[in-house]
Amino acid sequence: MALVDYQVENGIAIFTLNNPPANTYTYEMMRELDEAILQARFDSTVHVLVLRGQGERFFSAGADIQMLQQADPTFKYYFCLHANETLNRLEQTPKLVIAALNGATVGGGLEIAMACDIRIAKKDGGRVGLPEVNLGVLPGTGGTQRLPRLVGKTRAIELMATGRLLSFEEAQEIGLIDYIFEPEDFFKQVLDYARQFLPPYKASKAVGRIKRAVCTGIEVPFSEALALEREFQQQLFESSDAAEGLAAYVDKRVPRFRGL
Amino acid sequence: MPAKFRTFDEWVDLFYAWQDDIGLERSYFQDYRFEVKYGELPTQEILFGDFAGERRWESVREIPDQRIRDALLNYLVYQGDTEFASVEQQRTLFATAPSDYDLRALCRVMAEEMRHGFQMSHLLVEYFGTSGRLEAQKLLERRAFRKQRLLGSFNEEVDNWLDFFVYTQFIDRDGKYQLRMLSHSAFAPLARSTLPMLKEESFHLGTGNDGLRRIVRAGKIPIPLLQKYFNKWVPTAYDLFGTDESSSAHWGYVWGLKGRFDEDTNPTPADREHLNEYARSLFIAEIRDLTERLNRLIPEDQPKLVLPDEKFHRRIGRYAGGTYSVSGERLSPEAYAQHLAEVLPSEADKALVAELTRQPDWIAPKN
Structure with missing residues (x-):
């Protein structure tokens, strides 16, 4: 079973983070995500990338904590470095990237979503936040840098220092989420939204x-x-x-x- | 989307607007006073979890960990959502009430469910600032009949009084379990809130159980038809206890937010890995006993009521999506689809219920 399901449908590359139940990521999943990003970059038929989580409840709950607990500090360092490089690659890809937040989007899950260009959440699908402080660490996959760029310095510090989780509506109010779509046919609505960026009607x-x-x-x-x-x-x-x-x-x- | 209101009084205006929006005839509740009620806790101490022995928290600021605050907010949201949802589900039953007593019982059940939602909204608004106001508003925006409520049972249709009695027997009884587990909460305003709610809830379950007994005594509703309504509701009640090996339940226990049903009387250490399974097992034991009592009222020559197997028609937990029969055997997907059509209420069954319940003697009078 792939940890990142990758498929292309009519100009849209769909990435599905696939590690039930919470779609937490490991080094292996990041490797697959990295590979899929490269595939989408090189594929001239792909114009828009859409990321989502497998299932109904989670986009992603971030890094696999059990894996982190067992890993030595050197592995953790390179794991974080690679995750940063992967998300930078996503961010630097000259194709629009949409995060379809189909469920809870917390910790590293939100860090992935923040490396995307547009975030669309499923109404009442879950909550969003960077609660890493509760583990005695910081959001180390770009969270401390991307969050203030999206919501402002003070708000970002407060959110990360408390580790508070927000409803999608609150996140939308502070600019962390762009749209909230109804749960019924959520992903279809996301794809409908994404299609506006495809040729022949959009350059x-x-x-x-x-x-x-x-x-x-x-x-x-x-x-x-x-x-x-x-x-x-x-x-x-x-x-x-x-x-x-x-x-x-x-x-x-x-x-x-x-x-x- | 900022909340449309600032104070709880303003939320109350939205609450009445919600009643109008779902088509609830307010005159049925004109004598009922919607108010916040608190009970007296037996002890101020936290009873379980990693904060056991400390004083219960009176405000959110006293809660030492943000994750606990977030989880508490979630508990309030889910509890409140079920309360308003049940009113939406039952809102069309007034005209077909079998008797004045049943109409009064329905009104009381619905009024008290609304009061429970009112209570949860009060906690959200008074204790959780902006986030709480937004969530309290959303409690009035989701609709059961648009399948927007947060838990599966509360998006099902309650079409008739058979549905109502089975629902109050099983779904409201699950509510008793949830409320009792929250009654041990370390967050004192929530724990105090649940005590009057539990008293009121007992009337609702009693209405369901008594209604079913009256139906069986009257002998006009065929038992196989009643069984289909058991098949419809009981699996959703099992689902309401949550996932198996739930880490959320585990954390809820560690943080002292939600205990075991029998937390105050059970001296054994909790199996924190299987809290939902434990609560469900107590529930099953209780409804099995109630079903056996109902069966004693059924004449010997008729089939007896049975509880669907724990694996049947589940949407949550280890059996979610499994193709199991009502008695627990594994079926092929094709056989399962056929089986569901046979054991769940069909459109023809609903029509039959509508016809049967038009007869005055379909249910025995209330003693």
């Missing part, structure tokens, strides 16, 4: 470069970020989608993008 290459400009640009000085933005824009100016987009506008017709 997915531009979507990917927008993402990259934001994700990298926000981390570097402003002048460098603007330079990065110009370079991405130049890539897009040279793309066939931009040619199609501009031409369609002038011709007053619907563009037919190809993601190129």
Whole structure:
């Protein structure tokens, strides 16, 4: 049984974290996630990535605590390093990544979700938070860095220091979750949402470069970020989608993008 | 989505709006006073778990660990959700009440269930700040008839009075177990809340048990038909006890939030790995006894009522999704689908119940 089920459906790569009951992750699962991200990157038919958890109750409850308890400090260090590298790879992939939070999303589960670009939660599906402090550790897969970037420094510190879990509605209010969808046909609704970013109606290459400009640009000085933005824009100016987009506008017709 | 209200009084306005929204005729409850009630605890000490012997917590701020606060909020949400859900499920039964007594009993059951939801909402609003207000609001936003309630039993349909009596016999009886387990809670306002709730709940189970006895005594509802309603509700009642080897139940015990049903009288150390299984086993023993008593009222030449096997039609726990028959044998998926059609109430069965319960003597009068 794969720990990350990977399948491609009509331009959308679907990653399912598959370690019931709580979809906790181990080094092995991170390796599979890493591999699946690379697969989606190289697959020119994939334009959007969607991550979800197996089952109805959990997106992911984070790292497997039993594994961490048994591992020596060196293993733990490299485990965290690899997990960081994997989530960075996800974040730096120039394709839109959507986290479908089908259940509780806590600890490392939320850290995975925060490395995605858009988070959509299933109404009343569970709670969300970074409770690592209760184990005497910190959120070590990017949590201390990505959470303040999403919700602000003070709020992030308070949430991580208390380890408080939030309802999806509260998380939405502070900008941690973007949308809450009804439970019935939740994943179908997520896929419907994701389809808007696919060619031929959306220039997915531009979507990917927008993402990259934001994700990298926000981390570097402003002048460098603007330079990065110009370079991405130049890539897009040279793309066939931009040619199609501009031409369609002038011709007053619907563009037919190809993601190129 | 910020909460639409700030104070509990404002939540009460939403509560009445919810009654209107689900089509509840308020005149049935005009003499009932919705209020918060607290009982007297036998001891201020925490009885079990890793904080045993310490003083119970009177406020959320006194709770020493955020995980306990989060778990407590969850318990209140789930308890409150069941209370409002049951009213939504039973809201269409007024017109078909078999007697004035039954109508009054229904009104009392529904009023008290609403009061229990009112009580849980009060705890959420008064003790849990923004999060609590939001959850108290959501208790009034989910709908059983849209299958949005948090637990499976509370999204099932209660179509008729057979449903009602079986439901109050088994589902409300599960409620007794949950409330009693929470009555030992280290969070004093919750523990105090459950004491009047338990007294009120006993009337609800009594209504179910008495109703079933009256049905059997009247002899107009065929036992195989009644059995189908047992098959419908009992597995969901088993599910309500939660997953097997539940780590949530384990933590709830460690933190002193939810004890065993018999925590105050059971001197043996708790098997923390199997708390839900233990509670379920006590429940099964109780309903087995009640079912045997019902069977004594059934004439010799008729089939007897049986409890469905613990494996049948489960959605939670180790048997979840299994294809077991009502008597516990493993079936092929095809045979199971056929079996379900045979042993659960069908549309034809519902029509038959509707027809039979239109007769005045389908249920014996209340003694």
